[in-house]
Amino acid sequence: MIPELGYFSLTLAMVLSVLLCIFPLWGAHTGNLRLMRAAPSLAVGQFAFVLLSFAALIYASLTDDFTVSYVAYHSSSTLPWYYKVTSTWGGHEGAILLWLVMQAGWTAAVAVRSKSLPWVLRARVLGVLGFLGVGFMMYTLLLSSPFERLLPYFPVEGRDLNPLLQDPGMIIHPPLLYMGYVGLSVAFSFAIAALLTGKLDNTWAKWSRPWTMTAWGFLGLGLTIGSWWAYSELGWGGWWFWDPVENAALMPWLVATALLHSLSVTEKRGIFKSWTVLLAIAGFSLSLLGTFIVRSGIIVSVHAFATDPDRGLFILAFLGVVVGGGLALYALRVSQVYSEGRYKFVSREVALWLNNIFLVVATLIVMLGTLLPMVHKEMGLGSISIGEPFFNKMFAILLVPFAILMGIGPFLRWKQNKWAFLQNKILMGVLVSVVITCTWLFSSYEIVKPLTLLATTLAVWVALSTGIDIYTKAAVHGTLIEGLKRFTVSYWAMVLGHIGIAFIIAGVSLTSAYSVERDVSMKPGDTAQLNEYEYRFDGVKTIRGPNYSGHAGVVSVLKNNELVTRLHAEKRKYDIGMQFMTEAAIDAGFKRDLYLALGEQLSGDAWSLRIYHKPFVRWIWIGGVLMSFAGFMILFDKRYRTSAKTARKAESESAL
Structure with a gap:
């Protein structure tokens, strides 16, 4: 009954989506304010029914309803409850339903949070979003429904969630x-x-x-x-x-x-x-x-x-x-677009x-490297491979001018700049960046490759130029603290984004250049050396999880005869699909990761292991998180939060 309710809710959402596509667009075209004002209610209603449909699928998974085809193929009774929830988007049909939830959610959010927009623009935005919703709901209902039943014959146990997704x-x-x-x-x-x-x-x-x-x-x-x-x-x-x-x-x-x-x-x-x-x-x-x-x-x-x-x-x-x-x-419209501002070559x-x-x-x-092998194969011309070396080389070439521009950007003003005003800041920034990078790398590593030196210098350059810009602009207002208080949220978002890019560039260049790995065969008590760390194999123990069994290799990591950490790398065998999965053991740090993967059992009690020492790899994800939160900071910018009074004023003006 619940799956049928989910399908029915999705059908109702489809009806509301069709109305959302038609009413506001026609109302904007004819100037009918009544039709335009129906759009927000339709958007919120559409979201409510899509959410109800998704809740029905989650319920079917949590209750192990294997009469539902999707649940039978992507879940099992032995799955922990949180992975049963995850299984609702672990397959194609459920993932598309999750997409619909997001689509309807964004549409409802725009309907609720865009009250200050003129009604004509607001209605057309919601109408276009409604059209997109219609397309994906048709796709779900006609070709990708997650609510199909396996009746009268259905399995007593599901096929389980792909072990790769149980994370x-x-x-x-x-x-x-x-x-x-x-x-x-x-x-x-x-x-x-x-x-x-x-x-x-x-x-x-x-x-x-x-x-x-x-x-x-x-x-x-x-x-x-x-x-x-x-x-x-x-x-x-x-x-x-x-x-x-x-x-x-x-x-x-x-x-x-x-x-x-x-x-x-x-x-x-x-x-x-x-x-x-x-x-x-x-x-x-x-x-x-x-x-x-x-x-x-x-x-x-x-x-x-x-x-x-x-x-x-x-x-x-x-x-x-x-x-x-x-x-x-x-x-059709581009010929009517005219730019209002004027600017010189040396400008922001x-x-x-x-x-x-x-x-x-x-x-x-990226598009060329991704699509060309597919097109080549579909045309019957055979298989070609465009892999990591191609992308790495091309992105390395683009990185240099891109990072240089990022460093110069904060110093530039709108419309026009005088080179004499910029050159001292830029030259000083470049010089200090080179000094910092050379001191850092040559004091830390015996060999420094030119490309690593260049990439790391660019990362330092981006971070340093951002810091110089903060200090320069804050100093204008007297004390540094007073100047920092005057910065807008958008400015801090820019700062956070640029610092994030610097972390990513440095992390990628250093971990690519100085990562070390070693494959070893070890018996209990054996040791292996990698950089300054000694790895002692303490043996293997049997493990048992909610839906898997296996072994965990226990390795003690020592530095200067002192215990740093104890790693447990697992080799799992999942009960239902009988699939094997490797669960790496990682000792994470700001400057380095110690990474261990357990391989196959060899003769006797020997096991194969792979050991990695990966410097600064965590900086990549630190940079990614910083950049992402820079995007979320815009939500706190007062310029984009309109009071109810302003909203009512805009609404009354649009009605006249």
């Missing part, structure tokens, strides 16, 4: 990633609404910016946790593999990063309007492209959902409608524009 990271990684994916639909809807209205002024950019930054923050946090999950769960010691599914999430994040900077320029200076609209369309289009890559069955990956071609064809058709319709409308506007160019080029590189 704390997977509890929060997909929801965060989907929040980012779907959140970009708000920026897309604002852009389409502005094109429909024919008023590409600063208003739409101002109100689109906080939504875009929030979505960007969620997407970045999802990518960060996904990277950490791969590092901690897969047992291979890596944090990014340039897998097609990883790339599918990276591409919209790169474009969204460019969009944030472009929105800032459009809001403050009234320029880059057409470019900003194009980036908003591209960002959400890449989210849909990523959905197609993951769910069409054209790739094989631990992240992907290999499904039947009909599902992939539907997503491809919907992608064509969204992208084609958006670009067609853009082509040009620096941000170049920043956008580098980010878009990076996106095209």
